[in-house]
Amino acid sequence: MNTLWEFLSMQDANVRFVTIGSVLLAASSAVVGCFTVLRKRALVGDAVAHAVLPGVCLAFILTGEKNPVVLLVGSFLTGWLSLVVIDLITSKSRIKEDTAIGLVLSVFFGIGVLLLTSIQHSGNENQSGLDKFLFGSAAALVGQDLYTFGAVAVLLLVSVVLLYKEFKLLSFDIAYARTIGLPVRKLELLLTTLTVLAVVVGIQSVGVVLMSAMLITPAAAARFWTDRLGAMIVIAAVMSAVCGAAGAFVSFTAPAMPTGPWIVMLLSMLAIFSFILAPNKGLLARYLSQRRVRRQMMRENILKTLFHLGEPTGEYQHSYSKNQILERRQLPVLKMQSALKTLSRQGLTQKSKQGWALTEAGKKEAQRVVRLHRLWELYLTQYLQVASDHVHEDAESIEHVLTPELEKRLEELLDYPTADPHQTKIPQSS
Structure with missing residues (x-):
């Protein structure tokens, strides 16, 4: 209890930086990740996460220092380049998108590892800690990092709030968006840019290897709890923020425990919990x-x-x-x-x-089921031209789910019949 109170009081500035940074990065990534999941581009986030490593390395090679703004720009450029390459491969060749993503991911990540290895053997004293971008090190966040990443996180959240309706339409009905004159291509580019930014700001916390989990897992977990996009975004952001704070707490109480992997592990536990126990959509x-x-x-x-x-x-x-x-x-x-x-x-x-x-009540209920069965058999033979000896099995299933509205509609279509295709009497509704 004393440890928790000490953590909440946050007397140490580094604890504040790590906690606030983890919460901002986790929440902003989750918000953008909701649109990535709904647009079925989850693997793109993984490709971008691995493609930012060469950008980080090139920015360091060109400047010789670990300025967070410079590294952010470098990683953003290579992240964007990876998306351009994926689009070019899929549009100019017969290679499918999933294959293109796999190629780009492995090639960019391989180049990044080569550059990182070269930097480690260069003798540059400023290289210390650069390898943390592979697996992340939220504990290394300082005030300057927090300001930079915090500004990007706020930019992501404000962009989603201002363009919520447009992004929603883009995610669910892109054809209708074109019909009403929305600049679909520009909106797609903007949403892609936000995705890249979300990945870029998160790599220092969890690294390029686990960043796709920060982007996708909260959205996937939230999807089990609601059918409304607004609620999904809020749930994903809250889940991710709580896990971000919890990961920082674990790292604070047990210094040997890394913050980023703990955030991802807690998010994964929430996703499994949602997958099994969420009302209406969970396995249970x-x-x-x-x-x-x-x-x-x-x-x-x-x-x-x-x-x-x-x-x-x-x-x-x-x-x-x-x-x-x-x-x-x-x-x-x-x-x-x-x-x-x-x-x-x-x-x-x-x-x-x-x-x-x-009983009398049982007879009425039995009549209803038999009536629906025979109405459906008649519908299949008259409107779908199914042979009368092939309609029984289908009617056996459908009779249990037909609503009173559909029953009434069937009666109207069939002109209030009295016998089924086998000339068996259809019980009248009571």
């Missing part, structure tokens, strides 16, 4: 939803089977044994028993010594 939520649907289908199939058993005589409240139900329709025995108990609790079936029978 999807599994539970699918299980509910399967159980509902099982119950409706049992009701439908009981209806079919009573249909020849019209005695729908007659009791039928489990064996009679299974003879009519093959169902998993244990799941059928569980479903019958659920139907009984819902008041749709009732149990007697002879077996199971539909």
